[in-house]
Amino acid sequence: MFKIRVLMLLAGATVCHFANAQEGWFKRFVNKTVSDTTSPGQSSFRVYPTLGYSPETSFEFGLSSLFLFQAKKDTLNRLSEIAAFTFITLEAQYGLWFDNAIYGDKDKWFFLGRTRFQRFPLLYYGIGPETPEEDPALIDANYILFKQRVLRRIAPNFFVGPEIDYQQLYKTSFNQPDNHFYDKPLGSDGTRNIGFGAALVYDNRHNVLNVRKGLFGEISFLKYDRGLGSKSNFQGVNVDIRSSHPTSVRNVLAWQVYGNFYSGDIPFNQLALMGGEMIMRGYYYGRYRDKNMIATQVEHRWLPFGFSKRFGAVAFAGAAVVAPKITGFEAKYIRPSGGVGLRYLLFPKKDIFLRLDVGFTKEGPGFYLFTGEAF
Template structure:
């Protein structure tokens, strides 16, 4: 998706931290100073909230607020850093949404809660299903969307967790708008769908800071089954695999890689197929630009956090590949899609080593811009 995102905070940070210009006393200066400072003591929780501004052709201007809460259980610095991120937005096209992501570790890792929640009225661009789809004139599916996905994991042994997983997704009040120069067959679920999945997840995780992993390994395999007996409109199942590893090259440099696999079977609605693109992996592609029942993706990233000549600013360079297919035997090299890009980093929480990231991903479809707190993986 050719979506330009600019954060008002970035301008304030650059002005306040780099240029050091003299501003008049007032609410804006106090806001900037509070946002870029990190005065919390070790073990104490930290909270930030800041405005966002974005633009895309299908939404017009987008105004929002992002917030981040980070803490350690019992204020113990030996416990892992937990994070809860929230983002709410509204656009000039009367679209709106609330996003919430959580990675919460209990005292001494006894429990691990990993999940995300979404509610939004937001257009979905639909390019079709399969590894070869039309690159122009996508359909526009305007709908209300609810997602609640949560894993409740219990520590089995150090760094190893297991537990149940639930996934609830609903698409309603849908309107499928065909483009002027192309007609799509309406996919499964395009008139609205509700699906509930239950399953289990196994996770190995020795990361201490999930928002900026300088050294650590994360591996997850999960199984989810959606059935009419649970209240789902469609019967299908899926296996998901996510492996991430980060390796320090020097005191400031980190080399990280990720492998991701989604494998579904049954009557899978279009919005719950394996989706390529987005802000996490295959940056530069619109989320769902390519979709099918199966996907394999990988990426590698080099991080300079921070630069040797700066205490606050850093950068990354990344590259990735992915492929989708209707079944495992249908994966082919000719359908592999590449992506790559660069990013700028600003150290938002110095005492907790957490950065604000602005990434630009490049693909054959054009650039994609992403602005979030914490690294992509």
């Protein structure tokens, strides 16, 4: 199962880039939708349509938006972003996503989080490092996620603060495939969990969506407890380290190491999940899941090409493994992935690219379209 999402705006921008559209409505449309006419320090806002298709959803129609700004319009402050994406499918599925990375004046505060609400199918292949490649179960549910860190600077580039994670599945249905039977996992009949904890972050990046040079490191701990409103008792430690290194004016080499380490009675949707649009591109999000995961990826970016002002590309490779306990990782279960991507410079004055990636695995390709780099 894979999804293809096509950015209709990208096609229009390509035509604009190679055609001499100097007058009329087309030029005005491009100037309002694609061109970055804001001056440095001024906020920018863009809205653009998307069109997608996947076997489990049929056709998907979406609308993406991105708001960029710097605190007090000071170019010395880091670039903050609020991204939103909403969609509806021909199967009556829908969703609304928000992501935020907001820096206060002189980095005194840092708000980092994401919000999700969707009615959307979740493919379930089972739990563990070795699960069937075909015939997944289909779990249809309403899903709410709210995860936010409120971080205070304690030293240059160091932030610390509380973290909250609320996740809920309701109105669920577990649909078994015709040729395989799964034991219903914890949470498949609905679940609600709220976790409280803390995060320590080091971040010297200036542009979160396109890091040319910088280091991001985070370690966080979350505790979910029935006494605090959760249906399950469990806890977890998350580690995320990302580094970007310019190899020339236009080229960047970036790498990431990511880990989830959980214990307790964990619902299936909050296990460590391999795949998705950020890391291990090419695998369906949750294709492999378990209590623990270690993943890494490396990526080379040409932003943009030397012969173009707008278009660039990337090549990436990654590997990951899941395990039921920290001492249970096995080399034979390491899953590789790799791929390439196309980039289009949407905000030239803020160095923000649209990315269209295709990731390859032994199980097939995965296609992804988002604003900003994967990490």
